[in-house]
Amino acid sequence: MEPVVELNNVSKSFKGFTLKDFSLTVRKGFVHGFIGGNGVGKSTTIKLIMNLLEPDRGEVSVFGLSYKDHEKEIKQRIGFVYDEFVFYEHLSLAEMKDIVKRAYKTWDDDLFYEYVNTFQLPLKKPMKTFSKGMMMKASLTIALSHHAELIIMDEPTSGLDPIFRRELLEVLRSLMEDGGKTIFFSTHITTDLDSIADYITFIHNGEHIFTKDLFEMNEDYALVKGELELLDEETEQEFIGIQRNSFGFVALTDHKERVEDVFGDTVLIEEPSLEDIMFYTKKGAADYVQLNS
Numbered sequence: 285m286e287p288v289v290e291l292n293n294v295s296k297s298f299k300g301f302t303l304k305d306f307s308l309t310v311r312k313g314f315v316h317g318f319i320g321g322n323g324v325g326k327s328t329t330i331k332l333i334m335n336l337l338e339p340d341r342g343e344v345s346v347f348g349l350s351y352k353d354h355e356k357e358i359k360q361r362i363g364f365v366y367d368e369f370v371f372y373e374h375l376s377l378a379e380m381k382d383i384v385k386r387a388y389k390t391w392d393d394d395l396f397y398e399y400v401n402t403f404q405l406p407l408k409k410p411m412k413t414f415s416k417g418m419m420m421k422a423s424l425t426i427a428l429s430h431h432a433e434l435i436i437m438d439e440p441t442s443g444l445d446p447i448f449r450r451e452l453l454e455v456l457r458s459l460m461e462d463g464g465k466t467i468f469f470s471t472h473i474t475t476d477l478d479s480i481a482d483y484i485t486f487i488h489n490g491e492h493i494f495t496k497d498l499f500e501m502n503e504d505y506a507l508v509k510g511e512l513e514l515l516d517e518e519t520e521q522e523f524i525g526i527q528r529n530s531f532g533f534v535a536l537t538d539h540k541e542r543v544e545d546v547f548g549d550t551v552l553i554e555e556p557s558l559e560d561i562m563f564y565t566k567k568g569a570a571d572y573v574q575l576n577s
């Protein structure tokens with residue numbers, strides 16, 4: 285499958301934080317969710333993809349092109365939705381549109397007004413009067429009005445109410461119906477991804493933990509609950525992370541069938557949420573560091 289974004293062993297350091305040898309492929313035609321806790325490097329990665337930051341090491345390419353020689357072309361083909369206020373506050377949306385449209389060869393006024401209608405946005409009011417949800421809608425409207433092939437969004441749903449989050453997911457879903465488009469977005473609201481993402485990348489403390497197909501994740505991962513006596517050095521190997529309490533243990537595995545064979549009906553097997561997968565994967569990594577330090 286054609287890669288739209290490729291990061292190859294990219295590193296970027298700030299005081300107290302390093303994105304380490306980060307590699308990532310975002311494939312054309314899919315929705316790719318980027319998950320991780322606060323301050324783990326999601327925005328840094330997105331800024332590297334957008335060429336808003338330069339890597340210390342490694343390579344970034346978008347549409348198979350490098351920013352060094354093709355910055356303008358790449359930016360023409362991306363719709364970017366950022367989590368911070370990027371517009372001039374005193375302008376109205378109509379005024380903002382007139383400024384932004386000059387930058388894009390493929391700007392489409394009809395499409396712009398269609399989104400303004402869908403989102404019921406005021407065209408003439410200064411944008412400084414917009415609520416956070418309205419700002420996000422305005423930002424999305426601008427990002428979608430030039431027929432971008434790749435939509436990149438940094439935390440588009442954070443701080444938004446559930447109704448708007450659902451509306452946004454609907455817009456993204458209908459965008460994907462046209463085919464040929466790719467969406468990459470970061471979030472820490474993992475339930476938003478369950479219904480829409482094809483691939484998930486999990487980042488923790490600047491490290492790429494995994495990129496997986498969501499469908500395969502649902503097939504392979506399981507949350508296992510049982511009594512503490514079932515755990516020993518050998519059976520513990522079956523799990524990515526284990527949490528013990530006075531009633532027993534809860535653990536995550538990524539080879540459900542094998543665990544079913546090993547434990548039979550002595551354990552309860554449930555479908556994990558993405559949040560469970562993040563929690564136990566992080567826990568497993570922390571326990572591993574503790575055991576080996």
Ligand SMILES: Nc1ncnc2c1ncn2[C@@H]1O[C@H](COP(=O)(O)OP(=O)(O)OP(=O)(O)O)[C@@H](O)[C@H]1O
Nearest residue numbers: 298299300301320321322323324325326327328329
């Ligand atoms: N320009 C910068 N200069 C110095 N430190 C930075 C800079 N940008 C980010 N950092 C630090 O790098 C770390 C990762 O930040 P980043 O914004 O990428 O995290 P994030 O996963 O997007 O977090 P959140 O979900 O909280 O927005 C943080 O510790 C942050 O303080």
